[in-house]
Amino acid sequence: MTRPALPLDEQIVVVTGGARGLGAAISRAFAGQGARVVVDFHSSQEAAEALAAEYDDRVIALQADVRDRAAVEALVATAASHFGSPVTTVVNNALVDFAFNGDARAKADEIGYGDFAAQFEGSIEGPLNLIQAARAGMAEAGFGRIINVGTNLFQHPVVPYHDYTAAKAALLSLTRTFADDLGPSGITVNMVSGGLLRTTDASAATPEAVFDAIGAATPLRAVTTPEQLADATLFFASPWARGVTGQNLIVDGGLVKG
Template identity: 65%
Template sequence: MLINEQIVLVTGAGRGLGAAIATAFAREGARVVINYNRSAETARRLADSLGDRTIALQADVTDREAINRLVEEANQKFYGPITTIVHNALSDFKFNGDDRQRLQSIPWTDFGAHLDVSLRGALNVMQAAAPAMSKLKFGRIINIGTNLFQNPVVPYHDYTAAKAALLALTRTAAADLGPHGITVNMISGGLLRTTDASAATPEAVFDFVAGLTPLGHVTTPAEFADSVLFFASPWSRAVTGQNLIVDGGLVRN
């Protein structure tokens, strides 16, 4: 299925990286569901700017009933089922290594908050959308990870552990859903210049990371979003259960 034939749900798309991903899909002609939790104003403004093939819908990804309602509303709006999921939603978080929680003091509740959004959120959207994908014999599920579980240069314990768990779910889901024509993959970025989450990162850190990458600069949200399109496109039809790192070559598999 071509991208311009797809109905794409992007979770956490009201701002930051999610907004860049939604914009990339809209540019390619897809119908796009901009999911948000609390970023109502920016999500609706984004939907208005992208045209009548987009809609902004509120739902907390940790709430299965709310996700079910979102999926049904999207089906009615676009006269068809969601074919593609990009699970990008992130618990409130700031990338600032100087202000991070240390292992000796970090509470389990911090882990739980990230696991709720990253892992439970992914499970909720997959379970809500996969039955219709199975009937179509087509589906694309793309989870957003991090290069920190490959190279934990800054030990954000809670965030990194939750994303590592999401990679495990990505691979097990790929095995279960593959026979139904559904691929499940992950794309893992590093520090992005700049999102709401990375705005707290000192400028010197951006410069340091840029100097370590072969491309000589920090990846932008728009560059990252273009890589997401690959996993939704026909050119990735034989790829599933994989984790693609998009960070300018900082981490190399």
């Protein structure tokens, strides 16, 4: 049975790659609204534990490679045990080994399928593992929120991030098909898609001139921050979005339309 939407301060949220960059901004955004948050990390243990320490026992840091199904299932079970209730909300943010520097990326005549496969493991296998691990608890509660992090490069492929963009395009497809499949259980599935963010670990290699050019071309005349994108994840998790599923919200200051 589908139940009324939970307010943010009653949700238990898993943020993958939640210790650094955009993930850290998302973790802090949910924690700031009173949610109980699991900061998932792969190798950034020190950063994850430091972030968790800012919020006492409402935030915990747990290690899991999202590509490892057993590790993800253990993380979800540990979260439910720690907080005394199943996970209600997942944010699939983890990014596998990628740097946003167009000059350093392989062009169309150079890139191999192995590059695509690696990104699919992070952007498709990872979210699939977490969604399936959390689904039963969400279905039992009649409430669930799944938020996938995408990119505006679907509409504006101006840099040769071929493998990254293909994987995120597949994640958008998963978002829409899972929204239909899981909707009857009271689970919504949506995507937030940013552009270049100023600044995360992944975008640190981006030349300053690129940031300036994108900012100048944006209606808000500024490059989007991780905190601004994190705000959109709160919307999809909140009761205000209770009637929204299968959608992709672009958060890039108006650079890309539609």
